[in-house]
Amino acid sequence: MALLSIEGVSKSFGSHQALKDVSLNVEAGEFVSLLGPSGCGKTTLLRLIAGFLTADRGTIRIDGEDITNVPAHRRPLNTVFQNYALFPHMSVQDNVAYGPRRSGAGRVEAAERASEALSLVGLGQMGDRYPRQLSGGQQQRVALARAIVNRPKLLLLDEPLSALDLQLRRRMQVELKQLQEKLGVAFVFVTHDQEEAMAMSDRISVLSEGRIQQVGNGAEIYRRPANRFVAEFIGEANLLSIDSAHGFEIVFAPADQSTNRLGVVRPEHVRILREGDTAALSENDVRITAEVAAVASIGGTTDIHCTSLGYEIVARRLGLSDGGFKPGDKVTLVIAGDDIHIIESERS
Amino acid sequence: MILRNLICIVALFGMTFLVLPLAVLVGASLTTSEFLAFPPQGLTLKWYAVIFSNPTYVASFLTSTWLAASATLIAILLAVPAALAVSRYDFPGKGAFSAFLLSPLVLPHLVLGAALLQFGGSIGLTRNFWALLVGHVVIVTPFVLRTVLPLLSREQQAMEEASRDLGADGVTTFFLVTLPQIRSGLVAGAIFAFITSFINVELSIFNTTAELNTIPVQLFNYVQYSVDPSIAAVSSATIVAAAVAIILIDLTVGLDFLTTNDD
Numbered sequence: 354m355a356l357l358s359i360e361g362v363s364k365s366f367g368s369h370q371a372l373k374d375v376s377l378n379v380e381a382g383e384f385v386s387l388l389g390p391s392g393c394g395k396t397t398l399l400r401l402i403a404g405f406l407t408a409d410r411g412t413i414r415i416d417g418e419d420i421t422n423v424p425a426h427r428r429p430l431n432t433v434f435q436n437y438a439l440f441p442h443m444s445v446q447d448n449v450a451y452g453p454r455r456s457g458a459g460r461v462e463a464a465e466r467a468s469e470a471l472s473l474v475g476l477g478q479m480g481d482r483y484p485r486q487l488s489g490g491q492q493q494r495v496a497l498a499r500a501i502v503n504r505p506k507l508l509l510l511d512e513p514l515s516a517l518d519l520q521l522r523r524r525m526q527v528e529l530k531q532l533q534e535k536l537g538v539a540f541v542f543v544t545h546d547q548e549e550a551m552a553m554s555d556r557i558s559v560l561s562e563g564r565i566q567q568v569g570n571g572a573e574i575y576r577r578p579a580n581r582f583v584a585e586f587i588g589e590a591n592l593l594s595i596d597s598a599h600g601f602e603i604v605f606a607p608a609d610q611s612t613n614r615l616g617v618v619r620p621e622h623v624r625i626l627r628e629g630d631t632a633a634l635s636e637n638d639v640r641i642t643a644e645v646a647a648v649a650s651i652g653g654t655t656d657i658h659c660t661s662l663g664y665e666i667v668a669r670r671l672g673l674s675d676g677g678f679k680p681g682d683k684v685t686l687v688i689a690g691d692d693i694h695i696i697e698s699e700r701s
Numbered sequence: 702m703i704l705r706n707l708i709c710i711v712a713l714f715g716m717t718f719l720v721l722p723l724a725v726l727v728g729a730s731l732t733t734s735e736f737l738a739f740p741p742q743g744l745t746l747k748w749y750a751v752i753f754s755n756p757t758y759v760a761s762f763l764t765s766t767w768l769a770a771s772a773t774l775i776a777i778l779l780a781v782p783a784a785l786a787v788s789r790y791d792f793p794g795k796g797a798f799s800a801f802l803l804s805p806l807v808l809p810h811l812v813l814g815a816a817l818l819q820f821g822g823s824i825g826l827t828r829n830f831w832a833l834l835v836g837h838v839v840i841v842t843p844f845v846l847r848t849v850l851p852l853l854s855r856e857q858q859a860m861e862e863a864s865r866d867l868g869a870d871g872v873t874t875f876f877l878v879t880l881p882q883i884r885s886g887l888v889a890g891a892i893f894a895f896i897t898s899f900i901n902v903e904l905s906i907f908n909t910t911a912e913l914n915t916i917p918v919q920l921f922n923y924v925q926y927s928v929d930p931s932i933a934a935v936s937s938a939t940i941v942a943a944a945v946a947i948i949l950i951d952l953t954v955g956l957d958f959l960t961t962n963d964d
């Protein structure tokens with residue numbers, strides 16, 4: 354039985370439908386990310402799970418128990434809020450002890466548990482300070498300590514790292530993941546940073562316009578996107594209309610001719626050869642003749658933008674070398690047949 | 702540097718302008734002459750003896766204090782739930798509701814007083830303490846509402862959610878999280894409310910009688926016929942009482958929030 358099970362949940366604000374028939378299961382100890390563009394309903398879903406909103410339709414269960422109408426303070430889970438929502442009038446120690454106190458622990462026991470939680474997040478010495486005397490990263494840790502002090506089985510986190518600078522963020526990603534594994538607590542983790550989701554999650558749930566588009570681990574979602582939205586949202590993709598496909602014999606249709614299937618090809622799967630260079634071709638390769646339009650080096654990779662059949666196709670090479678390709682060069686693009694992922698094209 | 706000095710000078714000038722009348726008042730209350738004089742001619746406390754031995758002054762002083770305190774307390778009990786409702790919930794007519802609650806701030810008190818007298822007359826609520834109290838509650842509630850509302854921000858709401866998330870029910874959350882958060886606004890609003898009620902003439906005048914009078918109305922009536930140092934003594938006593946009250950508030954709940962805004 355899943356730890357958290359969401360079935361057919363919908364939620365509207367006035368005439369705006371923020372969530373449409375959302376279903377999702379989270380297993381005990383699992384790290385699930387909710388990933389999607391701004392306004393897609395991630396926070397809304399999290400608030401429904403936490404009990405700050407009530408669903409218009411559908412049920413939410415924890416350990417098999419229907420909690421759809423249970424008020425927030427009786428739900429067996431905790432939340433790390435986006436801007437931490439620490440109590441400014443309480444010391445760090447009292448902030449963290451708040452949870453144990455409410456669940457019936459005495460002053461002494463609550464203090465002990467708070468200290469323990471604080472040292473778990475590396476803030477053992479900060480108990481006497483007030484939240485405003487801490488840096489953003491430290492406040493983040495207090496929020497985390499406060500949320501785990503009652504040892505919930507399920508922790509909800511709404512973009513907990515978004516206010517931190519890049520370096521600290523990377524470090525916190527690692528720490529957060531370690532803590533999650535150490536405590537064996539399940540995470541539902543909202544983010545709109547796909548690298549973060551990829552790096553941390555067991556599974557990613559991609560949302561768009563209030564619907565779950567796909568649920569799977571990072572590799573699945575990247576390699577086999579369920580639809581055009583996921584293909585374009587996760588990583589970068591060349592999308593080519595498919596005219597016909599028999600096994601690996603795939604023929605692409607020109608860009609202006611829409612067909613009912615699309616081939617998704619990641620830039621790093623496009624090899625680029627000079628025209629006439631047939632040296633390393635295999636049977637399953639699909640070949641496209643093209644012309645180089647632009648060459649751009651970013652970070653450790655070089656993107657070669659080519660035009661063919663009215664598409665702009667990007668081939669990505671590792672390293673800064675552009676391989677001597679110049680705009681105007683005639684080239685052959687080679688894509689291995691099993692690097693072409695075929696989806697139904699619902700748009701166009 | 703020059704700018705700073707300039708600001709200092711302007712500030713000092715402003716302070717002087719505000720404080721000087723008070724100094725004049727206190728000074729005039731100490732004069733031995735039978736008329737208001739500043740600087741005082743000789744020093745005496747006899748005018749204080751005059752007013753404190755006059756039972757009508759003492760009675761109206763007590764009435765005013767009691768009235769202002771009750772009105773402020775009721776205003777707090779009304780304004781806090783109203784502020785929570787306005788900031789937390791969407792309901793039909795919300796805009797009209799908050800405009801209605803704040804409207805006594807813009808209505809002339811004389812008009813309000815006349816209207817309340819008319820209405821009070823029709824239900825038999827006139828010329829007694831309760832009639833005064835109703836009017837004062839109406840005019841002071843907006844002050845508390847005004848100072849509390851801005852503190853019930855989106856961030857503050859997130860703290861309440863955090864509290865519920867950690868297992869606190871609504872009542873516990875209110876006392877442990879909401880109340881400490883709006884405390885500064887409540888104190889500021891209560892001070893404004895108390896003072897507004899304490900010095901009010903226009904509204905009170907409709908419902909005061911010879912037996913039931915407030916200090917400002919009493920003074921107002923008195924100065925129409927005679928002006929002697931006893932009115933300066935009454936005013937000075939009020940100022941001293943106000944100063945003591947402010948110091949007490951500062952010592953108990955603290956007034957730092959009025960000058961700093963870092964939390």
Ligand SMILES: Nc1ncnc2c1ncn2[C@@H]1O[C@H](COP(=O)(O)OP(=O)(O)OP(=O)(O)O)[C@@H](O)[C@H]1O
Pocket residue numbers: 366367369371389390391392393394395396397398545
């Ligand atoms: N209380 C509310 N009243 C009305 N509309 C709301 C409310 N809360 C959210 N919405 C709307 O519902 C949609 C989903 O909002 P939500 O906050 O869940 O998005 P999100 O995925 O968390 O976005 P972001 O990444 O920007 O945080 C948005 O269009 C938003 O405007």
Ligand SMILES: [Mg+2]
Pocket residue numbers: 395396397
């Ligand atoms: Mg959000």
